[in-house]
Amino acid sequence: MSEDLSHPLDASDELSADASDDFAVVTRIGHGRLTLRRFFRNKLAVFGLCGLALLILLAIFGPMLTGWDYLEIDKRAFLKAPSSSHWLGTTRTGRDVLALTLHGMSRSLIIGFVAATLSTLLSSTVGTTSAYFGGWVERVLLWVTDLMLIVPSLLIIGVTMRGGLSGNMAWVALAFMLGLFGWMTTGRVVRSLTLSLKNREYVLAAKYMGLPAWRIIIRHILPNISSLMIVDLTLGVGYAVLGETGLSFLGLGVQAPDTSLGTLIGEGAQMAVTYSWIFLSPAAVLVFLVFCINAIGDGIRDALDPSSQSGGAVGRKLRKGKGSAEKQRADAAGVSAGLPGGTGEAGGIVIMEDSATQGGGSQ
């Protein structure tokens, strides 16, 4: 395809000049690239992506910059306001707020990603399996889903975290439990999507050509709901981070001496009026983090949804005066048929003669 991309003009010349040839290819663009372009057209989403990248970089490399470890206690500075040695001040026990915030943020982020991944895995497995097989499999799985929905998850997580589990790896258990209690709603959505996909003709065709059920699910059903799953995963990270901070704020989540954004906020909240820096910095980071993640999630959703407005406006390129004919050509490589009411999984165009009309006769 790379050849075609580099000579888009030739292709269309061929179309008009050599009409008797049953072949004329116009440039095409991959689905992935098209989605990316739509994503990057969304300013807020790009901002979110940059913000998240910045936060992740800070979480990894930040501790090297501060000069303080989050466990380290500065005996000369208890509850000190921001200064040159402690950029964001210190806590009651003399720990550096910046170091604590960075560590707490990385802890919250990891928990968020683990929990969201787990819940997406669970929801897609349960959703597709129950819908595809139907019968008693569906009944049992739906019953489990409904049961999980009514179980008081907060209490169970709280009891587990305060009770038996402690130590440095307690956050792993927290991440898993957040995932375990977070998949049900999406699971039901996946189930209903699978129900409609299940009767699509390509799934039936696969069945009648003798494919086993698990292969149909993996090859034909999951890829076709992947856009939902990607959006769910992204937004799930945001929810999990919020869930984790909420629990930790109440003292039911990450336990000292380990720390997370929630633990920090909980600690700072008691002194929010008098020593506001302890509370403000982790709270600001939390708001910014969740905002970035949600902006990315919304951006991905719009980019994947062919009916959204990210297609731009009529004459957009002209108004912006966006450069050369070549660029216009390259930009024009998406599919056109999608827009006025087509299925719009826009990906590229191939304009060809329906060549086989001859093929049929000449065999």
Add this chain to the structure above:
Amino acid sequence: MSLLSVRDLQVTFPSEAGDVLAVRGVSFDLERGRTLALVGESGSGKSVTSLAIMGLHPDSATVSGSVTLDGVELLGKSDAEMSKIRGNRIAMVFQDPLSALTPVYSVGDQIAETILIHNPETSKRAAWERAVELLDIVGIPDAAERARAFPFEFSGGMRQRVVIAMAMANHPDVIIADEPTTALDVTIQAQVLEVLQRAQAETGAAMILITHDLGVVAGYADEVTVMYAGRPVEQGSSDDIFYQPAMPYTIGLLGTVPRLDHKSGEPLPILEGNPPDVVHLPPGCPFAPRCPLAAPECHTAEPVLRPVTAGHSAACVKLAEVVGKGHSEIFPLPALERTALAGVPRAERDTVLELVGLHKHFPLLKGALYRRQVGVVKAVDGIDLELKTGETLGLVGESGSGKSTTLLEILELLAPQAGRIVVLGRDTATLTKKERRAMRKDVQVVFQDPMAAVDPRMTVFDIIAEPLQAFGWKKADVEARVYELLQLVGLRADYVDRFPQHFSGGQRQRIGIARALALNPSILVLDEPVSALDVSIQAGVINLLEALQHQLHLSYVIVAHDLAVIRHISDRVAVMYLGSIVEVGEVNTVYDAPAHPYTQALISAIPIPDPNVEKARRRIVLEGDLPSPSDPPPGCKFSSRCPKLALLSESQQAKCHATLPVLEQIGSGDHQAACHFLKLP
């Protein structure tokens, strides 16, 4: 001054690829009481034209030109101003009657609402009475009672009548009907078109009829505008267009349609290629790449409409050359090779598929916790069919007659509830799980919707290779076979790494056919294989199916709602009604001399693309809808709608209501029909 006048209408949409020039300069005038048909293939801009006239285009579109109603300009009016005109002076009948009605209000309320909104001084009572009157005009029985019913309580045809009643409500000046019968069965289509004509006569409105069905155009339109790539390419009276077409596209379109009244045997003339992409139109005539007469001057500038005779104009550079030429002089007829099998009489061929007394009943369940059976839907109720090698069996009937259920029963290869399915001499009830899987190789399927039949996330190679991989073919063999199959269905080998969305409907259908052929099946089940394709593409796929049959000695079971397609492609045809076969026989015998009253009505309901034939035909319009398969009438299932019943004496009628007729032999061939009174005219 004309009632509705459209001048140089242009509609452009934004898209990822650039601006979509959906409509590029449509002009026409419409007088009161006349019907204008907008004809064209999908993407030709006919629906967008009507939406722009109504002011219903999306906000992102830019519209220019002029639309005047009684001299008042409509373009540029605000949505609030247009709301006063829509439903009052211009009314619309949509394609899908299910989504055109709000499910939570009764139909009477919805019609009354239309009246009240535009006539606030009317009393609610008067509006309701008018709604009942309108429902009565469009032929809803017990209108006063049924006005209180909700849309889901009506069948598709009845719902479309309600939509027409709503369109008539305020005596509109213009009715726009956008594919009003495409979603309906042929028998219902005939009823609805009649109601639409009645609505037009009642209100004296002008009508814009948007359709792809040339038969409907022939029967109902006064004037025709043929659209191609967003532009009108030919305009004229219905007779001009059908008898003196002057644009090669129109000629090609008229020639490629299989005719219900013509004998099958020859391959269909084809119109090669696909409609162009309206984002990057090459300079010159948009039809030139497909036109056999194209000359260098066709590629330089787009031709404008030029008059042929008074009131008839066409956009073609070589107008003088084209006028008066027949289809066969312009478009070459493809050759069809026949195999040795063609000479073998039917009785001497092997039977590949046999259905004996096949039943498929679905239980009707009720209750949430404890589900009890309250009835049974007899989707397939004891049918016998036989398919020989190299033969095509067509199944026809209205939706709900059990055609698709029969196909699915064959494809499942399971033991049926009652009766037998014998595939290649093996009864499916005796198969082990392993044998059943192996037998899937022999029975493959091609589906209706080329969009849905192939997985959009897989490349062409993966799609075609999938059945081969499922049966454990070696990698090298798979590759060779995929290329072989692509060649067989007439697709280029370098398409392998593309995704389905890069292909047109016809090409996608070819991918589906290649996949079905991968494992060398002997039986191919075709479920509406061409109904989702445009007319000009359809012929190519039908020819391919025929060529493949001769080449590979395939046997086809085909379901299609288009009886003309069935006549063209099938050797034998079986007519189904409520799960039973009412008539079966050699295709030309059945079509030329239908014996069962249902078959007669079905065939007479199909419009023929020829205005003189169409207007002179006597049409048997069936009363009412298909009865529910869970509650068929006693005795002969067709007795509730049978036009013959009225001609019978009382004692004869009693027989129809009491006993179910069985298939009886007619004449010397294998023509059979199930009616007690076949002998009567």
